[in-house]
Amino acid sequence: MTLKYVATTCPYCGSGCSFNLVVQDGKVVGTAPYRRSPVNEGKVCPKGTYAHEFVNSPDRLTKPLIKKDGKFVEATWDEAYDLIAQKFKSYKPDEFAALASARVSNEENYLLMKFARGVMKSRHIDHCARLCHASTVAGLAASFGSGAMTNSIPDIAESKCIFVLGSNTFEQHPLIGRKIVQAKLNGAKIIYADPRYTATARQADLYMQFVSGADVAILNGMMQEIIKNGWEDKEFIEKRTKDYEKLKEVVMKEDYNLENVSKISGIPVEQLKTAAEWFGTTKPGAILYSMGITQHTVGVDNVRSVANIQMLTGNLGKPGAGVNALRGQNNVQGACDMGALPVVFTGYQKVTDPATHKKFADAWGFPDGICEPKNGYEVTVMMDVLTDNPGELKCMYIMGENPMLSDPDLNHVRHALESLEFLVVQDIFLTETAEMADVVLPAACYAERGGTQTSTERRVQMWRKAQDPPGEAKEDWQIISELAAKMGYAKQFPYQDIEEIFNEVAALTPSYHGMNYERLERPEALHWPCPTTEHPGTPILHREKFSHPDGLGVFAPIEWKPPAEVPDAEYPFVLTTGRVLWHWHTGSMTRRSETLHSEVPTGWIEINPEDAKALGIKNKEIVRATSRRGTVNVPAKVTPDIMKGVMFMPFHFAECAANILTHNALDPIAKIPEFKACSVKVEKITEA
Numbered sequence: 001m002t003l004k005y006v007a008t009t010c011p012y013c014g015s016g017c018s019f020n021l022v023v024q025d026g027k028v029v030g031t032a033p034y035r036r037s038p039v040n041e042g043k044v045c046p047k048g049t050y051a052h053e054f055v056n057s058p059d060r061l062t063k064p065l066i067k068k069d070g071k072f073v074e075a076t077w078d079e080a081y082d083l084i085a086q087k088f089k090s091y092k093p094d095e096f097a098a099l100a101s102a103r104v105s106n107e108e109n110y111l112l113m114k115f116a117r118g119v120m121k122s123r124h125i126d127h128c129a130r131l132c133h134a135s136t137v138a139g140l141a142a143s144f145g146s147g148a149m150t151n152s153i154p155d156i157a158e159s160k161c162i163f164v165l166g167s168n169t170f171e172q173h174p175l176i177g178r179k180i181v182q183a184k185l186n187g188a189k190i191i192y193a194d195p196r197y198t199a200t201a202r203q204a205d206l207y208m209q210f211v212s213g214a215d216v217a218i219l220n221g222m223m224q225e226i227i228k229n230g231w232e233d234k235e236f237i238e239k240r241t242k243d244y245e246k247l248k249e250v251v252m253k254e255d256y257n258l259e260n261v262s263k264i265s266g267i268p269v270e271q272l273k274t275a276a277e278w279f280g281t282t283k284p285g286a287i288l289y290s291m292g293i294t295q296h297t298v299g300v301d302n303v304r305s306v307a308n309i310q311m312l313t314g315n316l317g318k319p320g321a322g323v324n325a326l327r328g329q330n331n332v333q334g335a336c337d338m339g340a341l342p343v344v345f346t347g348y349q350k351v352t353d354p355a356t357h358k359k360f361a362d363a364w365g366f367p368d369g370i371c372e373p374k375n376g377y378e379v380t381v382m383m384d385v386l387t388d389n390p391g392e393l394k395c396m397y398i399m400g401e402n403p404m405l406s407d408p409d410l411n412h413v414r415h416a417l418e419s420l421e422f423l424v425v426q427d428i429f430l431t432e433t434a435e436m437a438d439v440v441l442p443a444a445c446y447a448e449r450g451g452t453q454t455s456t457e458r459r460v461q462m463w464r465k466a467q468d469p470p471g472e473a474k475e476d477w478q479i480i481s482e483l484a485a486k487m488g489y490a491k492q493f494p495y496q497d498i499e500e501i502f503n504e505v506a507a508l509t510p511s512y513h514g515m516n517y518e519r520l521e522r523p524e525a526l527h528w529p530c531p532t533t534e535h536p537g538t539p540i541l542h543r544e545k546f547s548h549p550d551g552l553g554v555f556a557p558i559e560w561k562p563p564a565e566v567p568d569a570e571y572p573f574v575l576t577t578g579r580v581l582w583h584w585h586t587g588s589m590t591r592r593s594e595t596l597h598s599e600v601p602t603g604w605i606e607i608n609p610e611d612a613k614a615l616g617i618k619n620k621e622i623v624r625a626t627s628r629r630g631t632v633n634v635p636a637k638v639t640p641d642i643m644k645g646v647m648f649m650p651f652h653f654a655e656c657a658a659n660i661l662t663h664n665a666l667d668p669i670a671k672i673p674e675f676k677a678c679s680v681k682v683e684k685i686t687e688a
C-alpha cells in the first residue's frame with residue numbers, strides 16, 4: 001500500500017482554504033490538515049473535511065455522451081468532437097453563447113473565453129458571477145475604480161468593529177467567520193443585520209432583524225446619524241473622495257431619519273442608533289457583505305451604499321477596514337479576472353476599447369479575426385433572448401454550471417434551454433442541465449488536475465493533481481484545446497500543459513503580470529495586483545488612492561426602492577432564498593457526499609411560528625408554496641429564527657427547488673436577478 005498527501009485548495013467556497021488530499025494506491029480517500037496556509041491554518045469546515053467523498057462517486061461521468069432519439073449513448077471523444085465541431089461551424093458568431101465556470105481553474109476559464117471570442121467569434125460569454133457578485137463588480141468599479149474585495153482575510157481579525165450585512169459568514173464562509181471570532185476575542189464589536197437569526201447572528205453583539213430589501217434605507221439612516229453626530233471622517237472625505245455634497249443631499253432627507261428607516265425595515269430605532277454609534281466611532285471598521293446585498297433589483301445601489309458608508313467613515317485603504325465583498329465560489333473571482341464576462345477580456349480590459357481589442361486579436365493570431373469589439377449578453381439576458389426572440393441564439397456550450405437548478409424561474413429556464421438547437425454541457429456529473437444537452441463531455445474534477453484559482457481576497461493559489469480522472473474524463477483545458485484543434489485552430493491552442501496557459505494569461509493581464517507557477521507555489525501565494533516579478537502582491541487595495549484616473553473615490557446619492565415584487569393579498573409573504581452550511585448550490589457534489597447528504601437530506605421552507613399558526617401549519621408538515629411563476633411542495637420548518645412575514649428556502653434541492661418560485665426581475669445595470677425577495681403564498685395541503 002502506498003499513501004501520500006497532496007496539498008491543494010478547496011473546491012467549494014471563495015475563502016480559499018488549503019488541505020491535503022490523502023491518496024491511497026492512486027485513489028483519493030480522505031483529507032488531512034495543511035497547516036501552512038495563512039488563510040485557514042489547517043482548519044476547514046465540513047465541506048472541506050469531506051471534499052474527497054464525491055471524487056470517486058459511481059455517478060461520475062466517464063465517457064462522452066451523445067443524445068440519440070432522446071436517449072444518451074456512450075461515444076468516443078472523436079465522435080463527440082466531430083459532431084460538436086460540425087454543429088458549431090454551422091452557426092453564425094452571435095448565434096453561439098458560452099457559459100464559463102466559477103468551479104474550474106483560471107486557465108480553463110481563460111481558454112473558454114478565447115474559444116468563444118476567437119474560435120466562434122461570438123460576443124456572448126458569461127458565467128454565474130452574474131447571479132452572484134455582478135452588482136459588486138459594477139458597483140465597486142463605479143465607486144472605487146476596481147470591483148474586488150478591498151482587504152485580505154487575515155486582515156479581518158485586525159478590525160475593531162465588524163458590520164456583517166447580507167452575509168451568513170459562519171455558514172457560507174466559515175473560515176472567514178473564524179477571523180470574526182478572532183477579532184471579537186481582541187475586543188471588536190460585531191454588528192449583524194439579516195432577516196434570519198442565523199449561525200452568524202449568534203456571534204453578534206448587536207443583531208438587527210429586518211425585512212428583505214431594506215438595505216439602502218438602513219445604510220442611509222446610519223449615515224444620517226453619523227453625519228448628525230459629526231462622526232464622519234472629514235479628512236478622508238476631503239482628501240480622497242468627491243461628490244460628498246450629493247450624498248448628503250439624499251441621506252440627510254427626512255425619509256431617512258431613524259423613525260422612518262425603522263418603519264421601512266422593522267428594526268427598532270434604538271438598535272439603529274447603537275449600530276450607527278458603534279460603527280461611526282470605533283476604528284478601524286470593516287464591512288462584510290455577500291448575497292443579501294447583491295441579489296436584488298437594487299443590487300448595484302446596495303453595493304454603492306456600502307461603499308458610501310466606508311468612505312464616509314474613512315474605513316478604506318487600512319488594515320482592519322474595507323469593503324469585504326465575500327465572493328462565493330472557489331474561483332468566481334478568477335473567472336471574472338479571466339474575462340469570462342460579456343464586456344471584458346482578462347483583468348477587466350474592456351472589449352469595446354479598440355486598443356484592447358487589437359491587443360488580444362494580435363496576441364491570439366486567429367487568421368480570420370476574433371469577435372467584434374462589442375459587449376455580449378449576460379446569462380440572464382441570454383435566457384430572456386432565448387424565450388423572447390426565437391432564432392437569435394441557437395447553440396450553447398456550458399462548462400461547469402447547472403442553470404436548470406441555479407437560475408431564477410426554472411420554468412422559464414427550461415423553456416429557454418429547450419428552444420436551443422444544440423447544447424453541449426461539460427460537467428463531472430449528469431446534472432439537471434446536462435440531462436437537457438445534445439452532447440455531454442466528462443470533465444476531471446479539482447483533485448485530478450493542476451491550475452490556479454483566485455479566492456475572494458484576490459489570492460491566486462494552486463490546485464495539485466492527486467489522482468487520475470475516472471474512465472476517459474479529461475481536464476477542462478484539454479477538452480477545449482482538442483475541440484479548438486478539431487475546428488481548425490490547433491495553432492492557437494498549442495498547449496502541452498496548463499502552465500503554458502497561465503503564462504499566456506500573465507503576459508496579457510497587467511494585474512497578473514508578475515505571477516508564475518514558481519512564485520505561486522509558496523503557501524501564501526500572491527494577491528493581485530502583482531504587476532512585476534519582483535512585486536510582493538497587494539493584500540490591501542486603495543491604500544493611497546482609488547483606482548479611478550483621478551485617484552478619488554466617488555460618493556453616490558442612492559434613494560431606497562422596494563423590491564420588484566412586494567407582498568399583496570394573493571401572495572402575502574416575502575420569500576428569500578440562500579444556502580446552508582452542509583450543501584453546495586445545486587448539490588451535484590455535496591448530495592453525492594455521504595456525510596454531507598446524511599446530515600441534511602432534503603430542503604424546507606422556514607416559517608415564523610405566528611405565520612404558521614395563522615396558516616394552520618405544523619413543523620415538518622409538507623406544504624404547498626406558490627409564486628406567480630410556479631408551485632413546489634416542501635417540508636415546513638416552523639422557527640422563530642425567521643422574521644414574521646418573511647420565509648426562507650435553501651435552493652440546493654431539486655425535489656423542492658426554490659428557483660421554481662423566484663423570478664428573474666433584474667438589476668438594470670448588473671443584470672443580477674432578485675433571488676433575495678419575491679412574493680409567495682403558502683398553503684396547507686388538504687387530502688383530495
Ligand SMILES: Nc1nc2c(c(=O)[nH]1)N[C@H]1C(S)=C(S)[C@@H](COP(=O)(O)OP(=O)(O)OC[C@H]3O[C@@H](n4cnc5c(=O)[nH]c(N)nc54)[C@H](O)[C@@H]3O)O[C@H]1N2
Pocket residue numbers: 013014132165166167168169171172173193194195196198211212213214215289290291292293327328329576577578579580581582583584585676677
Ligand atoms: N455552505 C455553502 N457555502 C457557500 C455556498 C453554498 O452553496 N453553500 N455558496 C457560495 C456562494 S457562490 C456564495 S455567492 C456565497 C453566498 O454567501 P451568503 O450571501 O452569506 O449566503 P446566502 O445564504 O445566499 O445569503 C446570506 C444571507 O442574506 C440574507 N438576506 C436575505 N435577504 C436579505 C436582504 O434583503 N438584505 C440583507 N442584507 N440580507 C438578506 C439571508 O437571510 C442569508 O442569511 O456563499 C458561498 N459559500
Ligand SMILES: Nc1nc2c(c(=O)[nH]1)N[C@H]1C(S)=C(S)[C@@H](COP(=O)(O)OP(=O)(O)OC[C@H]3O[C@@H](n4cnc5c(=O)[nH]c(N)nc54)[C@H](O)[C@@H]3O)O[C@H]1N2
Pocket residue numbers: 101102103104128129131132133291295328329399400401402403405406407408426427428429431443444445446476577578579584585586587588589651658659662675
Ligand atoms: N434561489 C437562489 N438561486 C441562486 C442563488 C441564491 O442565493 N438563491 N445564488 C446564485 C449564486 S450566488 C450562484 S454562484 C449560482 C451557482 O450556480 P451554478 O454555478 O450553476 O451551481 P453549481 O451547483 O455550483 O454548479 C457548478 C457545476 O459545475 C460542476 N463542476 C464541478 N467541478 C467541475 C470541474 O472541474 N469541471 C467541470 N466541467 N464541471 C465541474 C458541478 O458538478 C456543477 O454541476 O447559483 C445562484 N442561484
Ligand code: SF4
Pocket residue numbers: 010011012013014015016017040043044045046047048049172173174175176
Ligand atoms: S470555508 Fe470554504 S474554502 Fe474553507 S474549507 Fe470550507 S468550503 Fe472550503
Ligand SMILES: [Mo]
Pocket residue numbers: 131132133327328329
Ligand atoms: Mo455565488
